[in-house]
Amino acid sequence: RLSPDRKMVPVKLLILGAQNTGKTALCVRFITKRFIGEYDHKKEVTYRCSRALDQEAVDLEILDIACKGSVASLESSIRWADGFLLLYSITQRLSFLDVPRLKKLIEQTKQSLVVPTVLVANKADLEIGREVTTEEGQRLAKDLRCGFRELSVAEAVLAVEAAVFQLIRLVWDQQRPLPDRRSYMLTVRHALTRKLTRSKTMQW
Numbered sequence: 618r619l620s621p622d623r624k625m626v627p628v629k630l631l632i633l634g635a636q637n638t639g640k641t642a643l644c645v646r647f648i649t650k651r652f653i654g655e656y657d658h659k660k661e662v663t664y665r666c667s668r669a670l671d672q673e674a675v676d677l678e679i680l681d682i683a684c685k686g687s688v689a690s691l692e693s694s695i696r697w698a699d700g701f702l703l704l705y706s707i708t709q710r711l712s713f714l715d716v717p718r719l720k721k722l723i724e725q726t727k728q729s730l731v732v733p734t735v736l737v738a739n740k741a742d743l744e745i746g747r748e749v750t751t752e753e754g755q756r757l758a759k760d761l762r763c764g765f766r767e768l769s770v771a772e773a774v775l776a777v778e779a780a781v782f783q784l785i786r787l788v789w790d791q792q793r794p795l796p797d798r799r800s801y802m803l804t805v806r807h808a809l810t811r812k813l814t815r816s817k818t819m820q821w
């Protein structure tokens with residue numbers, strides 16, 4: 618799929634979201650397959666691993682940054698990453714409302730409207746405390762041109778894996794040579810059309 622030297626380069630993923638959405642839990646779950654309930658308040662951690670996906674070996678680096686870092690260090694992490702997992706918790710409406718701001722920051726920092734991103738609605742096991750519906754999540758993901766997964770890091774290791782794999786495929790898709798990037802071009806066209814429609818709507 619990719620040129621040989623490209624395959625040697627790790628795919629770099631950044632996990633972003635409001636506090637307490639399960640960012641560290643998701644990283645640890647993906648790497649170790651285990652769910653660990655509580656973590657020390659940590660500094661920035663980069664997890665490294667290799668996986669087989671679509672008959673290819675992929676080296677991964679997943680960055681879980683400290684919540685209280687500076688804007689400059691957040692921007693530098695965004696510049697570093699190839700793809701983004703944007704997390705919110707279905708039990709924490711504020712974390713959902715924070716997603717558009719984060720996506721905008723990613724687009725501005727990357728200077729691109731087409732950035733491989735998967736929106737992850739976590740803590741689906743806590744139905745009783747739900748504050749964000751699945752449909753709201755789906756709608757936001759569509760608006761922000763992201764993939765979407767609702768899952769529980771606590772209960773579903775396979776769903777966590779599927780979300781990360783979906784993101785890797787989006788990154789691969791974007792790294793493909795231009796003539797192969799039909800879906801990428803369609804996404805760009807779609808994004809531009811939406812922008813144009815929106816600005817026209819505002820004018821009238």
Ligand SMILES: Nc1nc2c(ncn2[C@@H]2O[C@H](COP(=O)(O)OP(=O)(O)OP(=O)(O)O)[C@@H](O)[C@H]2O)c(=O)[nH]1
Pocket residue numbers: 634635636637638639640641642643653654655656659684739740741742743768769770771772
């Ligand atoms: N019930 C439930 N709890 C979860 C799930 N995922 C994470 N948690 C819990 O949510 C809390 C926060 O998880 P963390 O992984 O520390 O979240 P974080 O986003 O890294 O938090 P910060 O480092 O503060 O930004 C912990 O108590 C986890 O055990 C889930 O799917 N279900």
